[in-house]
Amino acid sequence: MFDSRPYIFYAYMNKKGFIFDLDGVIVDTAKYHFLAWRKLAKSLGITFSEEDNELLKGVSRVSSLEKILAWGEQELSKERFDELLHKKNNDYLGHIAKMTREEILPDVPRVLSYLKSLDQPMALGSASKNARRILTEVDLIHEFQVIVDGSNVSKAKPDPEVFLNAATGLKMNPKDCIVFEDSLAGIEAANSAGMLSVGIGDAKVLKDAKFVFKDFTEISNQFILNELIS
Numbered sequence: 148m149f150d151s152r153p154y155i156f157y158a159y160m161n162k163k164g165f166i167f168d169l170d171g172v173i174v175d176t177a178k179y180h181f182l183a184w185r186k187l188a189k190s191l192g193i194t195f196s197e198e199d200n201e202l203l204k205g206v207s208r209v210s211s212l213e214k215i216l217a218w219g220e221q222e223l224s225k226e227r228f229d230e231l232l233h234k235k236n237n238d239y240l241g242h243i244a245k246m247t248r249e250e251i252l253p254d255v256p257r258v259l260s261y262l263k264s265l266d267q268p269m270a271l272g273s274a275s276k277n278a279r280r281i282l283t284e285v286d287l288i289h290e291f292q293v294i295v296d297g298s299n300v301s302k303a304k305p306d307p308e309v310f311l312n313a314a315t316g317l318k319m320n321p322k323d324c325i326v327f328e329d330s331l332a333g334i335e336a337a338n339s340a341g342m343l344s345v346g347i348g349d350a351k352v353l354k355d356a357k358f359v360f361k362d363f364t365e366i367s368n369q370f371i372l373n374e375l376i377s
Contacts, residue, residue, distance in 0.1 A: 161376050164319030165262055166310055166337075167291075169273035171204060171329035172347050174250050174285055176275075179242035184215065187235045193219030204330035207274050207303035208232055236277075243277060246284040254363035259290045261368050267376065268292055270313040272326065274303055293317050304332040307340035314340070325375050328356070343375070 170176045181200040188195035193215060203211045212232060216223060223231070262269055269291050271278055276297035282288035293316030295309050302308040314321045326337035329348045334356045337344035345360070346353030353359045358374070360366050 162319070162323070163267055163376055164314055164317040164324035165267055165269045165375075166272045166313045166317075166324055166326045166342070167269065168326070168328045168330070168333050169271060169275055169278050169281060169296075172327050173252060173255050173271075173287065174246070174281060175252060176243060176246075176281065177204065179239055182242065183235050183238040184211065186238055187212075187231055188215055188219070191216075191219060191221060193221070204332070206330075206332060207297055208236065208276070210303050240277065240280075243281055243284060246281065248285050251285050251287065252362060254366070256287075257368075258363050258366060258371070259287070261371060263290070265372075265376065268317045268319065270295065270317050272309045272313040273297070274300075274309065304330070305335035305339065307336045310337055310340045310342060314342070329353075331355075345375075 167173055170180070177200065180203065181197060184200060184203065185195045195215065199215075199218065203214065206214070209232065212228065212235070259269065270293035271282065271291045273296050275281070278296035279288060279294060282291070282294070288294075293313055295313045295316065299312060300308045310324070310326055311321060314324050317324075321341045324340070324342040325345060326333070326340075326342050327345045327347055328334050328337055329346070331352055334344045334346055334353055338355060344356040345358045345366075346356030347360060347362060350359040
């Protein structure tokens, strides 16, 4: 019988920092962002499509509203701008308050459990200021030693700040970190940080990632051990 113990020991000897984006990687909250942004855009007389929503993946709330206003060729006072940000967030929170573990994307728990069994440190690196609340709702917050979200960074992806902060929190060198991302901005941020990027989604969109998978069902434990840890 094949004895995997030497390989497990080797995995323990090779510590890597695994950093996960949230939206579109661990849970699919993009649909809730879409509903909230579309409602806001409609109130301004701006058309907002699912294709437009794709362009906001990995982008901060402030930058997202700036993009929507630019598409509609509109300008707002700071007071009105802040008011709309607050309104959008409240709409979004109304949706995520109803989330359960059933909304965790396929095979995410398996991957988290496998990494935990190999004593690999894990962090969340997300632009969302609601990351902790979402992780709590789906009962995954205990899986991450470090959580860096929109409340902890001043620069949005594709700036690498969120991932560099996560690496610092994990006490890992950026070159020893692996990032799972579903957005073009996130892949660019991971690459800029000098980390290994794993795209989750469309290979045509995420072509700059080192590896791309449709979702975690395509990422085997053996791949994680042989390609990401060893």
